[in-house]
Amino acid sequence: MSGARKPERITHVLLAVFAAAIVIAFAVFKGHYLISAFALGGIYTIAIVGLVLLTGLSGQYSLGHAAFFGVGAYASALLVGAQWPPLAACLAATALSTILAVLIGIPLLRLRGYVLAVATLAFGLITFSLLNGWRSLTLGPSGMGNIPPFSIAGFTFADDAADYWLAWGAAFFCVWAGANLWRSRMGQAMLAVKRDEQAAAALAINVAATKLKIFALSAAFAGFAGSIYAHHVHFIAPERFGMIPSFELLLAALLGGIGTPFGAILGALLLIALPDIVVSLRDYKVIAYGVVFILVSLYFPHGLAGMIQDVFAWARRARRSPGPGTSAAPAS
Amino acid sequence: MPDLTQFAQVVAAGLTSGSIYALVALGFSLVFAVGGFLNLAQGEFVIIGGLITIALFEGLGVPLPLAAAAAVVVAVVLGVVLQQLTLSPERQLSPDAALIVTLGAAFVARGGAMIMFGKDPQALSSFSGERPLHVGNVAIATQSLWIAGTLAVASAALWLFFKKTYAGKAMMACAQSPTGARLVGINLRHIALLSFATSAGLGALAGIVVAPLTFVSYDDGLAIAIKGFIAAVIGGLGSFPGAVAGGLFLGLAENLGAAFISSQYKDALAFLGLLLLLLFRPGGLFGAARR
Amino acid sequence: MHDLPTTTAPMLSVQQVSKSFVGLTALSDVSFTVEEGRVHGLIGPNGAGKTTLFNVITSVFPPSAGRIHFAGRDITGAPPHRVARLGVARTFQNVRLFGDQTVLENTSIGTHRLTRAGIAAGILRLPGAVAEHRRAREESMACLAFVGLDHLAERDAESLPFGQQRLLEFARALALRPKLLLLDEPAAGLNDGETEALAQLIRSLPAKGITVLLVEHNMDLMMSVADRIVVLNYGLKIAEGSTEEITSNPDVIRAYLGEDAIP
Numbered sequence: 001m002s003g004a005r006k007p008e009r010i011t012h013v014l015l016a017v018f019a020a021a022i023v024i025a026f027a028v029f030k031g032h033y034l035i036s037a038f039a040l041g042g043i044y045t046i047a048i049v050g051l052v053l054l055t056g057l058s059g060q061y062s063l064g065h066a067a068f069f070g071v072g073a074y075a076s077a078l079l080v081g082a083q084w085p086p087l088a089a090c091l092a093a094t095a096l097s098t099i100l101a102v103l104i105g106i107p108l109l110r111l112r113g114y115v116l117a118v119a120t121l122a123f124g125l126i127t128f129s130l131l132n133g134w135r136s137l138t139l140g141p142s143g144m145g146n147i148p149p150f151s152i153a154g155f156t157f158a159d160d161a162a163d164y165w166l167a168w169g170a171a172f173f174c175v176w177a178g179a180n181l182w183r184s185r186m187g188q189a190m191l192a193v194k195r196d197e198q199a200a201a202a203l204a205i206n207v208a209a210t211k212l213k214i215f216a217l218s219a220a221f222a223g224f225a226g227s228i229y230a231h232h233v234h235f236i237a238p239e240r241f242g243m244i245p246s247f248e249l250l251l252a253a254l255l256g257g258i259g260t261p262f263g264a265i266l267g268a269l270l271l272i273a274l275p276d277i278v279v280s281l282r283d284y285k286v287i288a289y290g291v292v293f294i295l296v297s298l299y300f301p302h303g304l305a306g307m308i309q310d311v312f313a314w315a316r317r318a319r320r321s322p323g324p325g326t327s328a329a330p331a332s
Numbered sequence: 333m334p335d336l337t338q339f340a341q342v343v344a345a346g347l348t349s350g351s352i353y354a355l356v357a358l359g360f361s362l363v364f365a366v367g368g369f370l371n372l373a374q375g376e377f378v379i380i381g382g383l384i385t386i387a388l389f390e391g392l393g394v395p396l397p398l399a400a401a402a403a404v405v406v407a408v409v410l411g412v413v414l415q416q417l418t419l420s421p422e423r424q425l426s427p428d429a430a431l432i433v434t435l436g437a438a439f440v441a442r443g444g445a446m447i448m449f450g451k452d453p454q455a456l457s458s459f460s461g462e463r464p465l466h467v468g469n470v471a472i473a474t475q476s477l478w479i480a481g482t483l484a485v486a487s488a489a490l491w492l493f494f495k496k497t498y499a500g501k502a503m504m505a506c507a508q509s510p511t512g513a514r515l516v517g518i519n520l521r522h523i524a525l526l527s528f529a530t531s532a533g534l535g536a537l538a539g540i541v542v543a544p545l546t547f548v549s550y551d552d553g554l555a556i557a558i559k560g561f562i563a564a565v566i567g568g569l570g571s572f573p574g575a576v577a578g579g580l581f582l583g584l585a586e587n588l589g590a591a592f593i594s595s596q597y598k599d600a601l602a603f604l605g606l607l608l609l610l611l612f613r614p615g616g617l618f619g620a621a622r623r
Numbered sequence: 624m625h626d627l628p629t630t631t632a633p634m635l636s637v638q639q640v641s642k643s644f645v646g647l648t649a650l651s652d653v654s655f656t657v658e659e660g661r662v663h664g665l666i667g668p669n670g671a672g673k674t675t676l677f678n679v680i681t682s683v684f685p686p687s688a689g690r691i692h693f694a695g696r697d698i699t700g701a702p703p704h705r706v707a708r709l710g711v712a713r714t715f716q717n718v719r720l721f722g723d724q725t726v727l728e729n730t731s732i733g734t735h736r737l738t739r740a741g742i743a744a745g746i747l748r749l750p751g752a753v754a755e756h757r758r759a760r761e762e763s764m765a766c767l768a769f770v771g772l773d774h775l776a777e778r779d780a781e782s783l784p785f786g787q788q789r790l791l792e793f794a795r796a797l798a799l800r801p802k803l804l805l806l807d808e809p810a811a812g813l814n815d816g817e818t819e820a821l822a823q824l825i826r827s828l829p830a831k832g833i834t835v836l837l838v839e840h841n842m843d844l845m846m847s848v849a850d851r852i853v854v855l856n857y858g859l860k861i862a863e864g865s866t867e868e869i870t871s872n873p874d875v876i877r878a879y880l881g882e883d884a885i886p
Contacts, residue, residue, distance in 0.1 A: 059428065060428075061428060061431070061432060063435060103607070104607065106611065107607045107608070107610040107611035107614075108607070108610060110614055111610065111614055112427065113427070113428050114369065114370050114427045114428055114431045115565065115569075115610075117370075117428065117431055118370055118372065118431070118558065118561050119603075119606075119607075121372070121435075121554065121558060122558045122561075122562070122603050122606075123603065125554065125555055125558065125599070126599050126600050126603050129599060129600075130597070130600060133596055133597075177746040177747070178746075180745060180746050180747070180748045181742065181745050181746050184740060184744070184745025184746070184748075184752060184756065185735065185738050185740045185745060185752065185755070185756060185759070186740070186741060186742050186745045187745060188728065188731065188732050188735075189732070189735055191721065191724070192721055192732050195721045195722075195723070195724075196719050196721065198683065198703075198719070199715070199719040199720075199721075200704075200732075201702075201703040201704045201707065202681060202683075202703060202704075202707055202712070202713055202715075203707060203712075203732055203733055203735055203736070203795070203799065204704050204707035204708040204735050204736035204799065205704055205732075205735055206702075206704045207704065213742055217742065243554060247435075247439065283443075283446065283447050284443065284447070285443070286439055286440075286442055286443030286446065287439070287440050287443030287444055287447070288443075289436075289439050289443070290436045290437060290438070290439030290440030290441075290442075290443060291436070291440060292436075293432070293433075293435065293436030293439065294418060294433050294436035294437065294440075297429055297432045297433050297436065298418060298423075298429075298433065301429070317779070
């Protein structure tokens with residue numbers, strides 16, 4: 001099942017619906033406290049699009065992605081604290097996340113994919129312990145506060161409403177970018193790498209470089225999201241960027257659907273609803289995460305968006321296949 | 333300039349933690365060699381082994397050997413259940429999908445451990461008492477000898493198993509070539525089950541013997557799994573001698589680094605070391621990686 | 624003072640190539656050259672090492688000994704994507720298509736070599752990238768038309784019958800605009816009509832500037848397209864020559880049919 005088969009019009013329709021939903025939701029919830037939660041959803045969408053591209057497009061897994069998110073948040077907060085303009089701090093934080101991903105990726109991406117996956121897990125744990133332990137830099141477990149709001153060229157995003165537009169504007173750009181990438185030459189190359197690395201190499205695709213590029217891009221998205229996050233919540237602490245947040249990001253991506261960048265939106269909405277969902281689970285939260293994770297991996301690998309796509313694809317396939325009496329096998 | 337005693341002390345500590353890493357890495361390599369995937373729940377077997385032993389021995393007064401045996405049995409049973417439900421060869425999961433499933437299992441185990449044993453780190457008394465052994469000026473905890481001994485016995489048992497028993501040779505055959513093994517009539521499903529059960533047992537053993545030296549906490553599992561993974565990669569994924577060598581190497585390097593460079597960032601240094609190693613020797617230190 | 628080259632380098636030069644795996648020697652001191660514009664055949668009983676030789680040429684793994692030269696350039700052990708980039712395309716014995724994509728999408732991945740748009744251009748949908756993508760699609764459609772699959776462009780690759788999947792892989796390899804095309808048993812699973820159509824396609828390739836190295840068990844096809852044939856057995860080259868020379872060669876007959884078959 002490939003998101004690349006989505007005809008262009010459907011992508012345009014979905015983008016239009018997405019844009020409309022952003023506007024309508026704001027109109028409905030303006031002034032409500034939920035605007036802040038929705039802004040968070042936009043921020044998460046950016047990070048999750050990165051994961052969707054990484055896993056859905058090139059078949060790799062990042063098991064410590066909150067680390068890139070955290071690096072972006074802390075870097076941005078620290079630079080702004082050093083009197084950098086927020087926009088420059090944001091770009092620098094994004095660049096730092098990207099560079100870290102490249103440094104990890106170069107030795108690892110020549111090996112099989114699961115080596116990278118476990119290494120990202122290690123990276124996540126180590127970053128978390130560094131954020132906790134390097135008190136002179138990060139102020140340790142008690143966190144860093146007084147982070148000023150984001151501002152561009154004099155305009156300050158001073159309240160939740162402004163943050164809402166910043167977050168969802170950026171999220172829209174990232175989803176659009178992801179959809180473009182999916183249908184582009186590099187996107188097709190990544191899909192080929194995911195499907196069959198050896199065949200891709202025989203088609204002149206530089207497999208290691210392709211995997212590295214998408215890994216770096218996914219880290220860039222996460223770092224960028226982290227920066228906006230820091231300026232939205234004004235207070236960050238290492239516990240928001242540890243093992244379980246990484247897991248939640250991945251779970252959100254898988255549940256939302258890794259077959260299309262639009263799945264990231266669904267995943268992000270799930271993520272902002274998560275605290276309310278798990279409140280009743282209390283101590284069983286982690287067990288529930290694990291069980292859902294296993295079930296989704298085994299039985300719903302394409303998540304919610306995938307199930308929706310399957311319905312459309314089934315209808316399209318009924319039009320494409322020549323009908324009974326041929327050897328065309330029904331695709332699953 | 334560190335003196336000889338201090339150096340020897342660090343080496344002893346390094347070999348001790350290295351032995352634990354080696355046991356975990358053996359479990360990793362066993363599952364990887366036969367099943368082709370990495371088991372991120374490997375560290376949870378370690379935790380389960382330790383926590384159950386503590387609960388039975390310290391909490392209920394069950395004699396230590398019995399408590400330890402029960403812990404191993406529980407870990408093996410849980411491993412078998414996990415493998416049969418989600419990871420058996422018929423599912424034909426890709427290595428990445430299997431990895432993700434084991435990550436989910438690790439979280440289930442972590443959550444379960446938290447509910448059953450609480451959040452506080454638990455302690456187990458030393459097997460042979462608290463008085464350390466003195467070799468010259470170097471003080472060696474008797475537990476370290478237990479740990480080294482466990483590694484030695486486990487390694488020897490595995491070696492005999494692979495060389496002398498039908499099941500062991502079959503497992504080697506599966507590791508070399510699953511299709512070839514199937515063609516000569518080896519039951520891949522049984523071998524996969526056996527390898528997973530054995531790795532669970534190895535993990536539990538490691539957890540039991542290391543519990544007296546460090547506190548066991550419900551959320552240490554993934555960190556342990558990562559250490560075992562790094563050790564296995566250093567020695568070459570899928571290689572059993574490599575797992576032992578890699579584990580000991582990692583333990584030594586880590587302790588030497590912590591003693592003479594920095595103790596706070598030793599994990600980051602270990603990770604950096606791994607990246608550098610893989611940059612120049614993707615097949616591990618000895619180039620022994622398989623697959 | 625430079626000597627003028629008196630001959631152009633052969634398109635492919637296999638020099639004393641050996642390949643051993645643990646406990647198995649797949650190729651032993653194999654040497655031959657393929658001249659530009661020829662259709663060269665590679666035959667041998669099963670297990671003779673033909674696919675291994677293809678894998679060494681395309682650098683799936685390096686040889687244990689020997690060198691491979693492509694158009695005068697040493698490509699031994701180069702990264703496989705680099706070899707493809709230089710203009711070597713191949714099909715696989717067990718067709719390796721991207722099943723979850725359409726026929727057209729599979730083919731256009733073959734144009735990767737000819738296009739340049741990177742990640743940034745793709746993300747931002749730069750006009751240059753879009754135009755390039757469209758040209759690549761047109762090129763792919765042309766390749767599909769060449770093999771007769773253009774009417775199936777929007778079908779899922781995995782829904783095609785096996786014979787057409789082989790043709791699709793062929794079209795995908797052609798989309799690279801290769802100078803050398805390695806075909807690994809392209810006729811396996813095709814009926815007589817399809818095989819004859821395939822023969823015509825292969826015969827037309829030299830005119831398009833494509834040199835062909837063909838592994839095939841179907842002797843009729845091989846004889847009707849190949850200019851020269853190399854015969855392998857147990858990893859050794861046992862004969863090389865025109866089709867007449869090969870079919871009357873006692874070593875070849877012995878390899879295929881056993882000692883008793885020599886007339």
